[in-house]
Amino acid sequence: NESSGKLLSLHGGDPVIALRCTRGPSKGAIAWHFDNFYGCGSNTVQVALNDDTEYEGGRLCYFTLRNGVEVLQRQAGDFTKHSCDVLHAVTRLISGTRYSLFVVDRANGLGETGIIEADVELVKSILAIMEHEEAITSFTASPIVIPYSAITTGELIGSGNSKVVYSGSWAGRGGQHRDSVCITTTTQQRTHADFAPELDILRTISTHPNLVRFCGYTQHLSQCYLVGERAPFGNLRDHLLKIEESNSGPLKPTIALEIAIQACQAMQQLNRLGVQHRTLTSKNILVFTISNRSHVTCWSK
Structure with a gap:
């Protein structure tokens, strides 16, 4: 439906929505970690389905250079989004039961076993709050400051x-x-x-x-x-001109296709994140790896 579509659009990547149910007391906490460890490169979105007054512990924590450690207090309907390079953790759940909708990439270690059927009407009522975009609590890692x-x-x-x-x-x-x-x-x-x-x-x-x-x-x-x-081989346009001038022949069709696929994958990711490139040309595609002799390998961005 429209609400779940909005929820998925916040994520990007190849997302799946799961109902997470954690019952206390739990044996331990979820240690500080980054989601890009899983190689998903997308956002993680969580929606609280019950107030945190219904359980003790189980607090979602974030760390950014800008704000330091933040321990969230959440009510039913509150939702958070964080990019894959944000450091986060969950404290040990001492007692009670914690429910949330958890939107993650399929590569994020989410199994297909132990699935619980959620009350559809309850989930719909929680998602209704997403009508207002400003309700999102979003965390993005602070850029590195270089001297x-x-x-x-x-x-x-x-x-x-x-x-x-x-x-x-x-x-x-x-x-x-x-x-x-x-x-x-x-x-x-x-x-x-x-x-x-x-x-x-x-x-x-x-x-x-x-x-x-x-x-x-x-x-x-x-x-x-x-x-x-920095790309060692510069931009694609200049590199193709060098190949033409060297009389080493055109790129093999398989390599040309691979470069096109890599460019499409980059544009697809930008689209998922709501970013428009607008000036995609061969001068704006950078070549990081390519075999000048056989043209059998390439890596572009």
């Missing part, structure tokens, strides 16, 4: 109407080695507050294998810089 001194800007890669992209390096992991990265800034001065919505989107989408990984951001002299992974 400006840890990045080095290199050659200009390209520029557009509002942004400039440079090659560069980032002295990550305690400065023990330097990662090759792309550094993006704007042609006009913008602060962290101006970039905040874009930072949240980049953090959310960068867990997909066909979307460029967002490393973090830094700020210097009232200018914000975005740091992302």
Whole structure:
């Protein structure tokens, strides 16, 4: 129905709705963890079906750099959404019974056994609260703040109407080695507050294998810089021109098809998250792995 469709749309990926029933006393708690451990790369959505005054313990906890540890108090009908890179846990259920609708990716370890039939009318009445989007309590991991001194800007890669992209390096992991990265800034001065919505989107989408990984951001002299992974082979358009100039022949049809499939998978994920790309061209597809001799392997984003 329409309500369950809204619930599934918050998730993305390949979701399934399950009724979670936990009866106290439980033997232990759910330790702090990230859902991207399961490789699902999508959101997890939970809807409380009873007030937390009906049980002791069993509290859902989140940790973000922005707000620290947050222990939620939930009433029936409250629902939460968190991205797969948010650290979360559940305290031990001491007594009582905790009910919730749990929307997860099929790859998230959810089995098909022990399924309980829920009261359909009860579930419908709970989902009715979803008519108001502002009722969502949403958690997204805070982007990593990179010290400006840890990045080095290199050659200009390209520029557009509002942004400039440079090659560069980032002295990550305690400065023990330097990662090759792309550094993006704007042609006009913008602060962290101006970039905040874009930072949240980049953090959310960068867990997909066909979307460029967002490393973090830094700020210097009232200018914000975005740091992302760099593609060793540049963009697809330029790489195809190099292949043509080298007389090594066109890409094999199977490799061309694989690149197209990877681009479609990336666009599908953006669509699930409600993000429109609008400028999908060969210049905006980056090549990370490709065999120049046989053209039998490739990886693009």
